[in-house]
Amino acid sequence: MSWIDIGRIDDVPLRGARLVKTRLGCIAIFRTAEAELFAASNACPHKGGPLSEGIVHGQSVTCPLHNWVFDLNTGEAQGADEGRITTYPVRLEAGRILLDARAVTERSAA
Amino acid sequence: MKQKLVVIGAGMASGRVLEHLTETAPDAFDITLFNAEPRGNYNRIMLSPVLSGEKTYEDIVTHDGDWYAQRGIACRFGEHVVKIDREMKVVEGENGHVPYDKLLIATGSAPFIIPVPGKDLPGVITYRDLDDTNAMIDAAAKGGNAVVIGGGLLGLEAAAGLAERGMTVTVVHLMGHLMERQLDEAAGYLLRKDLERRGITVRTQASTKAILGEGRAEAVLLESGETLPADLVVMAVGIRPETRLATDAGLDVARGIEVNAQMQSSDPDVLAVGECAEFDGHLFGLVAPLYDQAKVVANTLLGQPDAFVVKELATKLKVTGCDLFSAGDFAKGEGREDIVFRDPARGVYKRLVIEDDRLIGAVMYGDTADGSWFFGLIKDGTDIDEMRDTLIFGPAYQGGDTADPLSAVAALPPEAEICGCNGVCKSTIVEAIAAGATDLTAVRASTKASASCGTCTGLVEQVLQVTLGDEFQMPAAQPICGCTDLTHEDVRRLIKAQELKSQAAVWQELGWKTPNGCHVCRPAINYYLLADWPLEYQDDPQSRFVNERKHANIQKDGTFSVVPRMWGGITNPAELRAIADAAEKYDVPTVKVTGGQRIDLLGVKGEDLPAIWADLNKAGLVSGHAYSKGLRTVKTCVGTDHCRFGTQDSAGLGIKLEQILWGSWTPHKLKLAVSGCPRNCAEATCKDIGVVCVDSGYQIGIAGAAGMDVKETELLCQVPTEDEAIEVVMAVTQAYREGGKYLDRLYKWLAKVGMDWVRANVVDDLENRRALVARFELSQSIYRKDPWAEHVRDKAPSYAPIADFTLEAAE
Numbered sequence: 028m029s030w031i032d033i034g035r036i037d038d039v040p041l042r043g044a045r046l047v048k049t050r051l052g053c054i055a056i057f058r059t060a061e062a063e064l065f066a067a068s069n070a071c072p073h074k075g076g077p078l079s080e081g082i083v084h085g086q087s088v089t090c091p092l093h094n095w096v097f098d099l100n101t102g103e104a105q106g107a108d109e110g111r112i113t114t115y116p117v118r119l120e121a122g123r124i125l126l127d128a129r130a131v132t133e134r135s136a137a
Numbered sequence: 138m139k140q141k142l143v144v145i146g147a148g149m150a151s152g153r154v155l156e157h158l159t160e161t162a163p164d165a166f167d168i169t170l171f172n173a174e175p176r177g178n179y180n181r182i183m184l185s186p187v188l189s190g191e192k193t194y195e196d197i198v199t200h201d202g203d204w205y206a207q208r209g210i211a212c213r214f215g216e217h218v219v220k221i222d223r224e225m226k227v228v229e230g231e232n233g234h235v236p237y238d239k240l241l242i243a244t245g246s247a248p249f250i251i252p253v254p255g256k257d258l259p260g261v262i263t264y265r266d267l268d269d270t271n272a273m274i275d276a277a278a279k280g281g282n283a284v285v286i287g288g289g290l291l292g293l294e295a296a297a298g299l300a301e302r303g304m305t306v307t308v309v310h311l312m313g314h315l316m317e318r319q320l321d322e323a324a325g326y327l328l329r330k331d332l333e334r335r336g337i338t339v340r341t342q343a344s345t346k347a348i349l350g351e352g353r354a355e356a357v358l359l360e361s362g363e364t365l366p367a368d369l370v371v372m373a374v375g376i377r378p379e380t381r382l383a384t385d386a387g388l389d390v391a392r393g394i395e396v397n398a399q400m401q402s403s404d405p406d407v408l409a410v411g412e413c414a415e416f417d418g419h420l421f422g423l424v425a426p427l428y429d430q431a432k433v434v435a436n437t438l439l440g441q442p443d444a445f446v447v448k449e450l451a452t453k454l455k456v457t458g459c460d461l462f463s464a465g466d467f468a469k470g471e472g473r474e475d476i477v478f479r480d481p482a483r484g485v486y487k488r489l490v491i492e493d494d495r496l497i498g499a500v501m502y503g504d505t506a507d508g509s510w511f512f513g514l515i516k517d518g519t520d521i522d523e524m525r526d527t528l529i530f531g532p533a534y535q536g537g538d539t540a541d542p543l544s545a546v547a548a549l550p551p552e553a554e555i556c557g558c559n560g561v562c563k564s565t566i567v568e569a570i571a572a573g574a575t576d577l578t579a580v581r582a583s584t585k586a587s588a589s590c591g592t593c594t595g596l597v598e599q600v601l602q603v604t605l606g607d608e609f610q611m612p613a614a615q616p617i618c619g620c621t622d623l624t625h626e627d628v629r630r631l632i633k634a635q636e637l638k639s640q641a642a643v644w645q646e647l648g649w650k651t652p653n654g655c656h657v658c659r660p661a662i663n664y665y666l667l668a669d670w671p672l673e674y675q676d677d678p679q680s681r682f683v684n685e686r687k688h689a690n691i692q693k694d695g696t697f698s699v700v701p702r703m704w705g706g707i708t709n710p711a712e713l714r715a716i717a718d719a720a721e722k723y724d725v726p727t728v729k730v731t732g733g734q735r736i737d738l739l740g741v742k743g744e745d746l747p748a749i750w751a752d753l754n755k756a757g758l759v760s761g762h763a764y765s766k767g768l769r770t771v772k773t774c775v776g777t778d779h780c781r782f783g784t785q786d787s788a789g790l791g792i793k794l795e796q797i798l799w800g801s802w803t804p805h806k807l808k809l810a811v812s813g814c815p816r817n818c819a820e821a822t823c824k825d826i827g828v829v830c831v832d833s834g835y836q837i838g839i840a841g842a843a844g845m846d847v848k849e850t851e852l853l854c855q856v857p858t859e860d861e862a863i864e865v866v867m868a869v870t871q872a873y874r875e876g877g878k879y880l881d882r883l884y885k886w887l888a889k890v891g892m893d894w895v896r897a898n899v900v901d902d903l904e905n906r907r908a909l910v911a912r913f914e915l916s917q918s919i920y921r922k923d924p925w926a927e928h929v930r931d932k933a934p935s936y937a938p939i940a941d942f943t944l945e946a947a948e
């Protein structure tokens with residue numbers, strides 16, 4: 028497993044998200060607490076809503092289009108909605124965000 | 138051999154005695170029950186809902202003929218008792234004698250009739266039993282005027298019921314304020330206002346001189362000489378114990394039949410219970426002590442030791458919509474201190490009276506949810522010194538993490554009384570739940586908790602929820618979201634009262650169940666904080682829906698729409714050229730004219746937003762806030778500048794209003810319009826705030842809508858000058874900002890506070906109007922600015938991806 032440095036955690040707002048563009052689609056980096064990060068597919072399985080634009084709360088994000096809520100640990104939709112977003116390993120090291128390289132290069136295999 | 142028990146009177150107290158007796162010792166007595174009313178026992182305190190039509194007699198029957206028959210009780214209903222012969226131990230009824238070993242007198246009370254001329258006229262009735270209630274219902278069916286003499290509990294319940302049934306009702310009360318025995322002046326005032334709002338006229342310090350009429354009641358003459366027309370006169374000035382039989386039998390009678398703590402009269406074989414009994418100088422009219430007495434009577438009859446003790450009493454009024462509670466002693470006095478909470482907008486008043494660090498009295502009006510908790514503190518004489526600061530907010534705010542009202546219920550000890558009427562404590566309910574009573578009806582059936590006056594229903598439900606957890610579905614009370622049990626109104630009140638100035642403070646102090654809220658509560662709390670503390674609180678973009686965070690409207694494909702502001706709908710060639718250039722430069726697929734008189738550029742990519750804004754800014758265009766719960770547009774017609782019908786400069790006023798109001802956040806979107814004449818080309822009468830110009834000035838209407846609901850505005854006022862129109866619009870906007878529930882449009886807020894309140898505070902009270910304007914201006918000193926320019930300057934990089942691997946060659 029190799030890690031790619033994608034930027035500083037300070038560039039992601041607390042309880043917010045930023046986007047990583049890849050040739051295989053967009054990944055959202057969520058900052059749920061001072062030093063807590065999650066990475067997941069940016070597209071809501073419902074209607075493709077951009078999850079990086081959603082409200083981040085606890086360890087969840089709410090899709091801005093129709094309020095589907097996803098647990099960022101598992102990627103599972105919460106409540107009555109059924110669906111899942113792919114999650115990716117992400118690490119914090121000395122203030123830098125490290126994303127699993129496979130998220131960028133081998134998405135379909137992941 | 139079985140003993141013979143004779144009971145005189147089938148009321149709530151004797152009904153409870155018979156329940157105890159037949160449950161614990163079904164074979165101990167041969168029982169005969171006399172009742173002057175031709176029926177069994179019913180829940181007398183529910184006569185008010187019967188009168189108002191909310192319940193029927195069938196709903197309030199507690200013991201019918203079958204009930205007695207099943208228990209072998211011989212019933213002599215509709216038969217008066219003539220005499221008690223204590224020497225022979227015989228009760229003499231109209232239809233024959235019945236011997237007794239033990240006798241229970243439960244004759245209750247009779248209404249007090251004030252000795253004025255005309256008191257015996259037909260059409261003058263008292264309010265005591267079902268027959269009185271039915272007589273009132275019949276009288277009300279004919280409509281007309283009713284005068285209720287007496288502004289105490291019973292009188293007001295009668296008045297409300299008669300008003301509900303369509304009569305024009307006047308309450309005549311001797312004292313200075315209503316329910317003076319239970320309420321202080323302020324609560325009495327709120328009660329009076331509530332009653333007057335339902336069309337009931339209240340005359341205090343009014344003494345009745347006579348009831349006038351030829352052959353039947355026609356009017357009430359007051360000492361002042363005034364006459365009040367009256368087709369029906371209800372006397373509800375008080376009751377006196379019904380002691381005639383006891384007096385004739387030579388028992389000791391003071392005001393009531395004197396009893397000892399075992400409820401025995403001066404003849405140990407004769408007991409008395411209920412309103413006819415007097416113990417230690419006290420008479421009893423409320424149901425809770427009567428039920429205590431009933432238990433003691435049953436034990437005494439069965440030879441079990443027991444003793445009746447006098448407890449503190451609490452009162453509630455059973456008039457739908459008038460929520461009041463009083464307990465203990467609330468007179469002013471040396472060494473007594475008050476804690477008072479008022480919320481005039483909601484009509485809430487709470488007052489606690491404290492002496493020597495103990496709560497000794499509580500009066501509440503409008504919000505009585507915590508009544509039983511305060512009552513507990515009074516009864517137990519709890520030292521309240523430590524919780525004094527937050528005492529008035531009730532049990533939910535005592536201690537660090539118990540903002541949850543359920544945890545307050547969870548924390549109640551097993552012996553805490555939940556149902557005051559029936560003396561049911563928490564452990565009894567919990568046991569019943571464990572035995573399978575898993576909903577309110579079942580708990581009621583098995584414990585009687587909340588089965589009498591019903592005001593503790595919410596508490597019983599909370600005990601159910603605490604005990605059953607998720608298995609119990611709580612019906613009422615809408616909390617903001619799953620993160621809290623508090624309602625929007627609660628949270629808004631507490632943010633102000635506890636001076637909570639950050640979201641973290643709200644989550645912590647109000648015991649949020651989630652670490653940092655959710656997409657439902659966060660935007661609401663963010664709004665409340667910035668509206669209440671404009672200088673101290675910093676708006677949190679991460680608690681905003683994407684549109685307000687990115688100052689553009691997200692579309693279904695994830696692109697955005699960009700709407701620059703056109704002040705009052707007026708534009709010019711330079712602005713139009715800049716918009717056209719931007720549309721071309723950023724490949725905007727759709728350009729649309731909006732209903733708010735401006736131009737919408739749809740389909741802009743998120744990462745292009747700062748650039749297109751910068752271009753538009755250069756031409757002087759700023760954000761139109763087409764995305765915000767805040768001021769949207771002020772739509773106008775051209776007015777006197779061009780129109781041959783225009784009466785005022787409507788476009789000019791619209792521009793001024795938009796320049797004053799723009800950037801302000803409100804509970805929901807806020808749309809305005811100004812029409813230059815009543816032809817109303819700007820459609821001002823379906824806006825949140827709409828101004829229609831007329832020759833003599835400006836008509837300001839509020840609370841219109843043309844969305845999910847379509848509503849015409851209601852006229853707030855007409856003012857002569859443009860300056861005053863602006864001032865009123867600012868003040869009403871601020872009042873809505875301060876009082877509105879998040880996501881309530883202005884019309885929903887108005888429905889809660891009422892036009893009278895708005896008019897009083899915004900139009901009539903000039904000082905208050907200016908204060909509202911000043912607070913609005915203070916807030917606008919922060920928010921009246923272009924968020925686009927700010928984001929272009931400070932936040933542009935955040936609109937781009939943090940990393941982009943599409944540009945790099947694959948590894």
